[in-house]
Amino acid sequence: MGTIADRSTPLDQLPVAVIGAGPVGLAAAAHLAGRGIAFLVLEAGDNPAAAVRQWGHVRLFSPWRYTIDAAAARLLTDAGWVRPDDDKLPTGAQLAVDYLQPLADLAALKPYVRYGARVTAVTRLGLDRVRTTGRAGTPYLIRLADGEDVLARTVIDASGTWGKPNVLGASGIPAHGETAAAAYVESALPDVLGRDRDRFAGRRTLVVGAGHSAANTLLNLAQLGEQAPGTTVTWAIRAATPARTYGGETADALPARGALGTRLREHVESGAITLLTGFSVQAVTAGPHGVEVSDGTRTVTADRVVSATGFRPDHTIVSELRLDLDPILGSTRALAPLIDPNEHSCGTVPPHGADELTHPEPGYYAIGVKSYGRAPTFLLATGYEQARSVVAAIDGDWTAARDVQLDLPETGVCNSSQDLDSDTIDAGGGCCGAPAAAAVQGTAGRGLATGIPGGLRAPLTVITVPAGKQEQTGGCCS
CATH class of the missing domain: 3.50.50.60 (FAD/NAD(P)-binding domain)
Structure with a gap:
């Protein structure tokens, strides 16, 4: 039997809930801590970066300099952390053990990170998706797998896509006999x-x-x-x-x-x-x-x-929220043209932040690889910039929130205009690893592959x- 959250707490005294203690979720926590904003990280696994540890044997093709969030690095350095050699290539296990575990163990974060806290639903307290009156001033209710209800004023969903792999079937549904085999x-x-x-x-x-x-x-x-x-x-x-x-x-x-x-x-x-x-x-x-x-x-x-x-996002836990999802990619509608794999490689995705990640449901943001829906053009560095921008917006600092900057490598290696048969886990948690130096510009155009290869x-x-x-x-x- 779960526990019911204290419903008498004023909205502005509730924490920001971060779903997921992976690289981007912990980056969001570091930015929240840096701004003095109360937060709670809910992680389904038994330790930070539980998904990363599952591919811990894989060596990233991005060196350390591109796989560490700036706000997290400041907190770690202040606590005496010895930064790994920026030019070395870490494995997923090293990313988890040498960076993310020390980050989660910091005094500024550790008391506010809960493990074994699998989120099964996010909604508004006492309101389903249809009800409008008073919605913006109503706390978020987060239901955990053990039945406990947690209240929050804002939700940052960094739960990723690792647990939702695509099927083998080329039509987007299981191939004949796939489930039985x-x-x-x-x-x-x-x-x-x-x-x-x-x-x-x-x-x-x-x-x-x-x-x-x-x-x-x-x-x-x-x-x-x-x-x-x-x-x-x-x-x-x-x-x-x-x-x-x-x-x-x-x-x-x-x-x-x-x-x-x-x-x-x-x-x-x-x-x-x-x-x-x-x-x-x-x-x-x-x-x-x-x-x-x-x-x-x-x-x-x-x-x-x-x-x-590849992988796809699972939006079922937020099915009672008002989301504006792109019908093709499953990202926000505003973000979709910027990340469309029919038009972009990882290196040509423009900088973006809170504005592009905003839904009709005020105070809910999906960041990290989940924010990209089914686009395979995600970069870990992009997720860090998303976290920085979203936290600034939550703090009311819209000047910082809209000052989004990102330099990416331009090689076309992740462009999938010919083939959408791709993945999103590699080199910093994304398709293309981390940024080198190449300024990128947005595009107003958008294509859709309709033919069968x-x-x-x-x-x-x-x-x-x-x-x-x-x-x-x-x-x-x-």
């Missing part, structure tokens, strides 16, 4: 060289997806193939070419990100990774010899499937991932 399917970024090794060593793996999560997993599998005979790797993408995944290579503003694409291309060209282009998953079937994945004309038979097809339309061909194939080169960002 779930035991054969892994979500993005399994630790194939570490804790998950036994599920992949000596086996046939199909990786579906064209983003950086897919690239990391493919490179790890190629390395595993050098160590464990019989390990084979097939890579399926919807696009007609893997050029977007290869990215800027030697021209990339972030060298480690460029190297990721270069090494992946080399593995494909050497035959260590079998590439299937124009492959849109239509059916998944568990059979006597493994799981069969078909695009309607070709079928791949494998032992394991890694679904690296081209591919083979030959009679049905069965492709079985060969057993015993030896990989030739390996490695990963981690």
